[in-house]
Amino acid sequence: MRENREFILGQTRQYLTILDAAIEEFSRLGYKATSMQVIANRAGIPKANVHYYFKNKENLYREVLNHIIEVWNASFDEIQNDEDPAVALDRMIRAKVRLSYTHATASRLFANEIIHGAEHLGEYLKQDMRQWVRDKSRIIQSWIDTGKMDPVDPVHLIFLIWSSTQHYADFETQVLTILNRAEYESEMIDGIADFLSQVILKGCGLQAP
Amino acid sequence: MRENREFILGQTRQYLTILDAAIEEFSRLGYKATSMQVIANRAGIPKANVHYYFKNKENLYREVLNHIIEVWNASFDEIQNDEDPAVALDRMIRAKVRLSYTHATASRLFANEIIHGAEHLGEYLKQDMRQWVRDKSRIIQSWIDTGKMDPVDPVHLIFLIWSSTQHYADFETQVLTILNRAEYESEMIDGIADFLSQVILKGCGLQAP
DNA sequence: GTCTATACGACGATAGAC
DNA sequence: GTCTATCGTCGTATAGAC
Numbered sequence: 435m436r437e438n439r440e441f442i443l444g445q446t447r448q449y450l451t452i453l454d455a456a457i458e459e460f461s462r463l464g465y466k467a468t469s470m471q472v473i474a475n476r477a478g479i480p481k482a483n484v485h486y487y488f489k490n491k492e493n494l495y496r497e498v499l500n501h502i503i504e505v506w507n508a509s510f511d512e513i514q515n516d517e518d519p520a521v522a523l524d525r526m527i528r529a530k531v532r533l534s535y536t537h538a539t540a541s542r543l544f545a546n547e548i549i550h551g552a553e554h555l556g557e558y559l560k561q562d563m564r565q566w567v568r569d570k571s572r573i574i575q576s577w578i579d580t581g582k583m584d585p586v587d588p589v590h591l592i593f594l595i596w597s598s599t600q601h602y603a604d605f606e607t608q609v610l611t612i613l614n615r616a617e618y619e620s621e622m623i624d625g626i627a628d629f630l631s632q633v634i635l636k637g638c639g640l641q642a643p
Numbered sequence: 644m645r646e647n648r649e650f651i652l653g654q655t656r657q658y659l660t661i662l663d664a665a666i667e668e669f670s671r672l673g674y675k676a677t678s679m680q681v682i683a684n685r686a687g688i689p690k691a692n693v694h695y696y697f698k699n700k701e702n703l704y705r706e707v708l709n710h711i712i713e714v715w716n717a718s719f720d721e722i723q724n725d726e727d728p729a730v731a732l733d734r735m736i737r738a739k740v741r742l743s744y745t746h747a748t749a750s751r752l753f754a755n756e757i758i759h760g761a762e763h764l765g766e767y768l769k770q771d772m773r774q775w776v777r778d779k780s781r782i783i784q785s786w787i788d789t790g791k792m793d794p795v796d797p798v799h800l801i802f803l804i805w806s807s808t809q810h811y812a813d814f815e816t817q818v819l820t821i822l823n824r825a826e827y828e829s830e831m832i833d834g835i836a837d838f839l840s841q842v843i844l845k846g847c848g849l850q851a852p
Numbered sequence: 853g854t855c856t857a858t859a860c861g862a863c864g865a866t867a868g869a870c
Numbered sequence: 871g872t873c874t875a876t877c878g879t880c881g882t883a884t885a886g887a888c
Contacts, residue, residue: 440880448871462760463673463675463676463759464672464673464676464759465676466672466676467672467673467674467675469862469863469864470864470865471862471863471864479872479873480872480873480874481864481865482743482865482866482874482875483866483871483872483873485864485866486871486872487709489865490864490865491864491865504669515754515834515884542758545727545754545758545813545814546758548813548814548816548817549751549755549813549814549816550671550672550673550752551671551759551816552816552817552820556820559816559817559820559821560820563820563821564815564820564821564823567821584845586841586842587834587838589821589822590834590835590839591842593810593811593818594807594839594842595807596810596839597807597809597810597814598803598806598807600806601802601805601806602802604754604757604758605754605757605758605806607757607758607760607761608757608761608768608772609802611761611765611768611769611772611773612768612772612773612776612798614773614799618887620659625684625796625799628802629795629796629799630799630803631854632692632795632846633795633800633803633846633847634842634846635846636793636845636846636848637841637842637843637844637845638842639845642785657853657854678879678880678881678882679881679883680880680882688854688855689854689855689856690882690883691855691856691857691883691884692853692854692881694884695853695854698883699882699883700882700883701858742872780858795874853888854872854887854888855886855887856885856886856887856888857884857885857886857887858883858885858886859882859883859884859885860881860882860883860884861880861881861882861883862879862880862881862882862885863876863878863879863880863881864880865876865877865878865879866875866876866877866878867874867875867876867877868873868874868875868876869872869873869874869875870871870872870873870874870878870888
């Protein structure tokens with residue numbers, strides 16, 4: 435079933451249509467509260483076809499998560515040991531703000547999954563994500579050890595960057611309501627990135643690049 | 644029905660038991676994915692009794708939200724115009740980290756509600772919360788105008804404090820998995836508060852109090 | 853007030869016609 | 871591959887015995 439994704443034309447048009455519809459719907463209410471019927475409706479096909487392409491709901495959800503993780507991993511910005519920390523962290527913050535803007539549904543789907551206990555994501559968190567944090571922490575620690583930045587806990591710094599950037603995607607409703615806006619604009623996103631980069635970098639004893 | 648809450652004894656023991664059970668369960672999966680049956684099970688009573696005390700699911704959920712908001716408002720730390728900004732913001736950050744620890748379920752219930760579009764919270768966001776942010780922003784702006792701190796957008800500073808502190812409650816699963824811990828300890832919470840206070844205050848050009 | 857029993861719709865999933 | 875029809879289960883909600 436998975437291999438079909440290679441073929442864009444023909445029999446797999448529905449497969450991709452369903453996957454897109456499922457991402458959209460699962461991101462709204464999470465796994466349990468989302469029905470196969472609304473996914474089928476959004477995809478514009480009978481409910482039975484969804485079961486034909488994806489054996490069951492659980493399976494469809496897993497495919498959706500895998501699809502998101504691929505996009506996520508491809509966008510995860512890499513920082514290097516020999517880089518200037520200000521440049522690297524600034525780029526990391528800006529990349530994540532952009533990702534929250536361009537892939538807000540994916541971010542909310544992840545947030546839903548984690549808030550609800552991450553039952554379908556346990557292994558990914560334990561394996562890939564933990565290792566990713568470990569690698570980046572080591573680099574940040576090396577910057578601290580060489581006196582390039584303040585001694586701050588690298589793991590919590592990563593959490594700070596994650597939480598403050600994701601907030602604008604996951605809590606979009608709250609943010610827009612309080613700002614009294616209907617939707618984000620590209621300028622606002624740049625302003626958010628500027629603000630977060632400025633405060634976090636200075637907070638770590640770094641000068642804006 | 645609401646007035647009953649005043650009476651702790653007698654007929655209203657079940658009312659409060661159900662409310663507690665509902666807070667717990669709704670915070671796990673959100674409104675739609677939570678069934679009246681699991682709430683009744685957690686409260687240790689027949690499902691029909693839940694419908695007797697709270698007319699329907701919608702009504703029960705509203706009562707739960709109101710209950711949370713009361714606790715929330717009571718804990719919302721006030722900052723004053725004539726205070727030292729470092730002292731005020733430090734206290735605000737520490738209060739919110741503590742709140743995320745002591746009222747993690749309430750935080751997650753709010754997070755769920757907002758991620759899912761805040762259908763039941765619309766008025767609260769528009770009225771009370773927007774006004775709260777406006778008031779605090781004005782105070783922060785006055786600190787900026789008198790040169791006590793760097794010129795940063797006050798609203799985004801509030802968002803930064805909210806997001807970075809809530810993260811430890813809402814994304815508890817992810818945080819604990821990556822830290823390879825089973826649960827939070829009081830020391831960790833203090834460490835988190837120290838870290839966030841240090842970085843955010845310095846990021847705003849303030850010295851730790 | 854407390855419980856059992858049940859109505860009735862929505863759910864995931866499948867059988868089987870085309 | 872695509873659809874309609876339908877199964878069994880679970881959802882919210884209520885009726886009615888005690």
